Amino acid sequence: MEFNNVYGDSQRAEAYAKLEFPGTYYLAYRDIPELISGHVKGTRALDFGCGTGRSTRFLRALGFHATGIDISEDMLKQARELDPEGEYYLVEDGSLSPVRNEAYDLVLSAFTFDNIPTMEKKVSLFDQLRELLVDKGKILSLVSSPEIYTHEWASFSTRDFPENRLARSGDKVKIVMTDVEDRRPVEDIIWSEEDYVIAYRQAGLEIAQKTKPLAKTSEPYQWVNETTIAPWTIYVLKKHIQQ
Numbered sequence: 001m002e003f004n005n006v007y008g009d010s011q012r013a014e015a016y017a018k019l020e021f022p023g024t025y026y027l028a029y030r031d032i033p034e035l036i037s038g039h040v041k042g043t044r045a046l047d048f049g050c051g052t053g054r055s056t057r058f059l060r061a062l063g064f065h066a067t068g069i070d071i072s073e074d075m076l077k078q079a080r081e082l083d084p085e086g087e088y089y090l091v092e093d094g095s096l097s098p099v100r101n102e103a104y105d106l107v108l109s110a111f112t113f114d115n116i117p118t119m120e121k122k123v124s125l126f127d128q129l130r131e132l133l134v135d136k137g138k139i140l141s142l143v144s145s146p147e148i149y150t151h152e153w154a155s156f157s158t159r160d161f162p163e164n165r166l167a168r169s170g171d172k173v174k175i176v177m178t179d180v181e182d183r184r185p186v187e188d189i190i191w192s193e194e195d196y197v198i199a200y201r202q203a204g205l206e207i208a209q210k211t212k213p214l215a216k217t218s219e220p221y222q223w224v225n226e227t228t229i230a231p232w233t234i235y236v237l238k239k240h241i242q243q
């Protein structure tokens with residue numbers, strides 16, 4: 001299957017750079033500080049798939065020394081413009097070579113695995129990320145729930161893509177981001193919870209906590225389905241220790 005990273009595109013990168021935490025994105029990031037304080041000790045962090053640096057700056061605001069890596073030069077250009085003091089590296093697809101010799105207390109991957117096709121590639125990257133962790137280090141893997149591609153949301157629409165309903169784990173799906181000027185659909189890979197569990201296990205990782213955040217009616221957003229269906233799944237992962 002051919003799969004192109006839609007973020008390797010200057011127009012999309014410019015639009016993404018203006019994005020902070022509106023609507024459904026607020027919900028994605030809302031619980032991360034608490035998850036981190038419950039699971040992570042230390043301040044060295046890697047932001048895998050940092051894009052335009054939103055997630056890297058988020059980690060920095062929480063007190064981490066955060067390094068961002070991404071395969072899209074267009075996205076990194078925006079990250080560096082927004083954050084000239086930040087540390088951002090281009091990586092080749094499937095490789096983490098610029099940070100190979102580092103050790104991290106936390107690896108954050110926010111939405112990145114939505115854009116990584118195949119079990120083999122996912123396992124290889126999770127395995128490489130695990131190797132960068134200190135013994136008690138954690139990976140925070142924030143991914144789209146399959147339901148995001150078949151419902152409407154404060155920040156996304158999928159109504160023009162009824163074919164998403166037939167998609168199986170590993171297939172391409174389309175979604176439109178409604179908070180940005182660039183309304184061209186984003187192409188993602190849908191991936192089931194069962195397949196994430198397999199990928200983590202094969203990469204030598206264990207789930208320390210899983211959350212599926214739901215929105216509250218008291219929050220100041222025009223929620224659509226977010227109060228009853230979780231658009232995101234957040235996994236806190238630790239190294240599997242052989243007994």
Ligand SMILES: C[S@@+](CC[C@H](N)C(=O)[O-])C[C@H]1O[C@@H](n2cnc3c(N)ncnc32)[C@H](O)[C@@H]1O
Binds near residue numbers: 071111115
């Ligand atoms: C949806 S963006 C999320 C950006 C950022 N984490 C955030 O929350 O704002 C996903 C990013 O993952 C990057 N990406 C996709 N495949 C990757 C890979 N194999 N290695 C590193 N980054 C990758 C894309 O280029 C894109 O910038």
